[in-house]
Amino acid sequence: MIELLAQTGLNALYAASYTALVAVGLVLIFGVMGVINFAHGELFMLGAYAIVAVYADWNLPYLVAVAVGMTFVGIVGLGMERAFFRPLRDNPLGGLVASIGFLMILQALVSMGFGVRMEHVPPVTQDVIVITEKVRLPVFRLAVILAAVVLLASLWAFLKKTRFGWALRASAQDPEAAALQGISINQTARIAMFIGAALAGVAGALTAPLISVNPHMGHSVIVTAFIVIIVGGIGSLEGAVIVAVAYAFVHTFVTTFFDGVIADIVGLLLLLAVLIVKPTGLFGSADRA
Amino acid sequence: MVAKMFKNVLTRRSLLGSGAAVAGSAAAATILPSTAFAQDKVVKIGFLAPLTGPVAAWGKPGLDGCLIWGEWINAAGGINIGGEAHAVEFVAYDNEYDPAKARTGATKLIREDGVKFIMMLGGDTWPGAQPVADRTGMLFSTLLPSDLSPDTTTLIAPCEVHPIYNVTGVEWLANNMPELKTAVMCAQDDALGLPSVATYLAAFEAAGIEMQYAPLLFDPATTDFAPVVTRLISGNPDIVCLDTCYADYVHPICEQLFQQGYGGQVISCTADFYQQIVAKTSEEFMEGFVFQFPDFDDPALNDESINFQMPNEFYAEYASRYGADQWGAVSWEYASIMDLWKAGAEKAGSVEPDAVLAAMKEGGTGLHAFGEADWWGKDLFGIDNALVGNWPVVVIEGGKATIKEFRSIPDWYAKHGELLKKHMSAYGQMWNQRT
Numbered sequence: 164m165i166e167l168l169a170q171t172g173l174n175a176l177y178a179a180s181y182t183a184l185v186a187v188g189l190v191l192i193f194g195v196m197g198v199i200n201f202a203h204g205e206l207f208m209l210g211a212y213a214i215v216a217v218y219a220d221w222n223l224p225y226l227v228a229v230a231v232g233m234t235f236v237g238i239v240g241l242g243m244e245r246a247f248f249r250p251l252r253d254n255p256l257g258g259l260v261a262s263i264g265f266l267m268i269l270q271a272l273v274s275m276g277f278g279v280r281m282e283h284v285p286p287v288t289q290d291v292i293v294i295t296e297k298v299r300l301p302v303f304r305l306a307v308i309l310a311a312v313v314l315l316a317s318l319w320a321f322l323k324k325t326r327f328g329w330a331l332r333a334s335a336q337d338p339e340a341a342a343l344q345g346i347s348i349n350q351t352a353r354i355a356m357f358i359g360a361a362l363a364g365v366a367g368a369l370t371a372p373l374i375s376v377n378p379h380m381g382h383s384v385i386v387t388a389f390i391v392i393i394v395g396g397i398g399s400l401e402g403a404v405i406v407a408v409a410y411a412f413v414h415t416f417v418t419t420f421f422d423g424v425i426a427d428i429v430g431l432l433l434l435l436a437v438l439i440v441k442p443t444g445l446f447g448s449a450d451r452a
Numbered sequence: 453m454v455a456k457m458f459k460n461v462l463t464r465r466s467l468l469g470s471g472a473a474v475a476g477s478a479a480a481a482t483i484l485p486s487t488a489f490a491q492d493k494v495v496k497i498g499f500l501a502p503l504t505g506p507v508a509a510w511g512k513p514g515l516d517g518c519l520i521w522g523e524w525i526n527a528a529g530g531i532n533i534g535g536e537a538h539a540v541e542f543v544a545y546d547n548e549y550d551p552a553k554a555r556t557g558a559t560k561l562i563r564e565d566g567v568k569f570i571m572m573l574g575g576d577t578w579p580g581a582q583p584v585a586d587r588t589g590m591l592f593s594t595l596l597p598s599d600l601s602p603d604t605t606t607l608i609a610p611c612e613v614h615p616i617y618n619v620t621g622v623e624w625l626a627n628n629m630p631e632l633k634t635a636v637m638c639a640q641d642d643a644l645g646l647p648s649v650a651t652y653l654a655a656f657e658a659a660g661i662e663m664q665y666a667p668l669l670f671d672p673a674t675t676d677f678a679p680v681v682t683r684l685i686s687g688n689p690d691i692v693c694l695d696t697c698y699a700d701y702v703h704p705i706c707e708q709l710f711q712q713g714y715g716g717q718v719i720s721c722t723a724d725f726y727q728q729i730v731a732k733t734s735e736e737f738m739e740g741f742v743f744q745f746p747d748f749d750d751p752a753l754n755d756e757s758i759n760f761q762m763p764n765e766f767y768a769e770y771a772s773r774y775g776a777d778q779w780g781a782v783s784w785e786y787a788s789i790m791d792l793w794k795a796g797a798e799k800a801g802s803v804e805p806d807a808v809l810a811a812m813k814e815g816g817t818g819l820h821a822f823g824e825a826d827w828w829g830k831d832l833f834g835i836d837n838a839l840v841g842n843w844p845v846v847v848i849e850g851g852k853a854t855i856k857e858f859r860s861i862p863d864w865y866a867k868h869g870e871l872l873k874k875h876m877s878a879y880g881q882m883w884n885q886r887t
Contacts, residue, residue: 171682281700289734293713373676375703
């Protein structure tokens with residue numbers, strides 16, 4: 164039983180790592196721009212397809228492919244900010260609808276470029292750390308966990324220690340007051356969109372060798388991310404990280420000891436319970452709810 | 453890469469540009485010789501299956517196979533209806549495995565395109581198309597006989613008797629590896645997964661193989677299968693059964709089994725694109741993997757009893773066009789259904805749905821791809837509209853799928869039919885339990 168618990172804990176750590184990356188990006192975009200980006204799952208998908216193109220098709224090193232994926236998806240985010248979200252800044256519903264339309268465009272473009280079938284991504288490494296006969300941690304999964312920790316720590320340092328980070332936080336707290344202090348709303352929106360999209364892209368790129376890469380893969384990721392950011396409190400980065408870890412552990416343990424369908428139900432019940440008890444989410448504030 | 457993109461752009465345009473009509477036209481442009489047939493001597497066949505989305509692996513390869521079938525038939529003089537040669541043209545509609553789109557597609561194919569027969573994957577999409585079938589009397593086919601009921605008089609399952617044929621794989625395992633005593637199973641919780649769960653449970657019980665615990669169901673939206681696999685192998689089972697999981701699940705589950713150190717027997721309904729699984733795991737890990745869908749370059753398919761035109765050549769043509777690693781469970785199946793439909797239409801001297809159906813079922817037997825078979829199913833589906841006979845058991849050996857044996861489904865059912873009905877009832881999968 165101890166071995167089963169240990170293996171399940173390792174599985175949960177991995178799930179928490181990529182879920183946190185996606186959810187934090189989604190929260191950052193909402194926090195600064197006030198837009199619910201429904202196309203966030205498709206940005207995750209684009210990151211995975213960057214791996215298909217650069218690593219699987221062009222045979223370039225995997226780390227190069229991850230860097231390309233993160234940068235490319237960040238640039239796509241910049242394009243979304245300029246094309247959709249900035250013109251619709253005063254119309255949050257318009258931004259939401261535009262992101263829904265854009266997710267369909269991205270799915271169609273990827274289907275046109277790569278086809279509709281699942282893509283094959285060769286394994287980066289098949290090495291496994293054998294802790295006991297029943298407790299194993301594939302080296303690649305460990306790498307994904309470490310990469311997520313480094314990226315989230317870097318984001319935290321950026322937000323807390325740099326002028327751009329202060330500007331982002333100020334814009335997220337009160338956009339009008341931030342503008343009166345000379346902070347460019349357009350610039351903070353661009354930075355938030357680039358970072359938020361790049362985080363989704365790098366999550367897709369990191370996990371691509373472990374999951375089925377197809378044009379519709381963003382759907383399940385975005386559902387989980389929405390549960391996480393609603394429970395954590397929309398707009399709260401700390402909430403997104405903590406709830407991503409908690410949700411991943413609950414979902415993974417329930418899947419292992421009961422089944423995956425019950426795990427989904429438990430996740431939704433948690434969401435309902437939090438909304439009833441604390442409608443702003445565990446770490447959210449009333450003005451962002 | 454660039455060539456791949458352009459190739460896929462064309463394919464995708466044909467599907468998305470202006471819907472199925474464009475796809476049909478593109479298909480027709482490919483398969484119709486320009487001078488061989490008069491304009492009005494064309495029989496249109498509807499292809500209403502998922503061509504995009506997570507279930508596309510059980511639709512798109514079938515359309516690809518049909519295009520080859522159509523080219524060959526047209527090149528050989530077409531279909532002989534009442535002494536006149538007719539060309540065949542496929543009109544595709546992507547239902548995205550969505551019942552509402554299946555209904556729209558069925559209506560469009562019948563009213564606008566004038567098709568005479570519609571092939572579907574079935575499953576979750578059949579309830580969408582059924583009202584159209586009831587209203588128009590159109591002949592439909594499904595790969596999933598679990599769609600059949602006494603009300604579906606114009607729906608036939610003439611090729612694949614999913615999931616009943618899965619019993620042959622378990623029976624073969626029990627006969628050849630009697631040391632395997634315990635099993636576990638996982639499945640997605642949907643119209644494809646659940647009847648297959650019931651069938652495997654019956655097959656394991658009939659074979660005296662004990663289930664360590666109840667089948668582990670997962671949401672079709674699952675992406676990370678590590679927790680599922682950890683649970684599956686926690687009790688050191690002799691057999692891990694992957695039920696009828698989609699290719700998008702079979703691949704990561706196998707990879708997880710490999711990474712978590714499982715060394716026992718794996719059995720699955722399908723192993724689509726299994727070369728990619730071998731690449732992600734190892735040849736040693738995949739050695740002995742049992743499933744139900746052969747590659748058609750298998751020499752065993754050259755036997756006289758096989759009713760599929762030039763299977764080895766068909767596979768070679770498919771592999772040269774789309775790649776051998778794109779061969780999947782359904783690559784040949786829709787084409788095989790067309791063989792049966794063509795024989796029925798030529799026998800009836802008509803392409804009208806009721807005449808073809810009567811001709812196909814005449815005498816209660818038919819020529820299934822894997823040999824002579826019976827129209828069967830009243831016991832389980834409430835109607836004898838499934839063509840059931842032998843089915844192959846396929847094992848991966850040296851990284852290649854190999855047919856080990858053809859086993860009789862009716863023989864198994866004669867001995868263990870009550871077990872199957874018991875488990876189907878427990879999972880609410882009998883025809884009179886479905887809503």
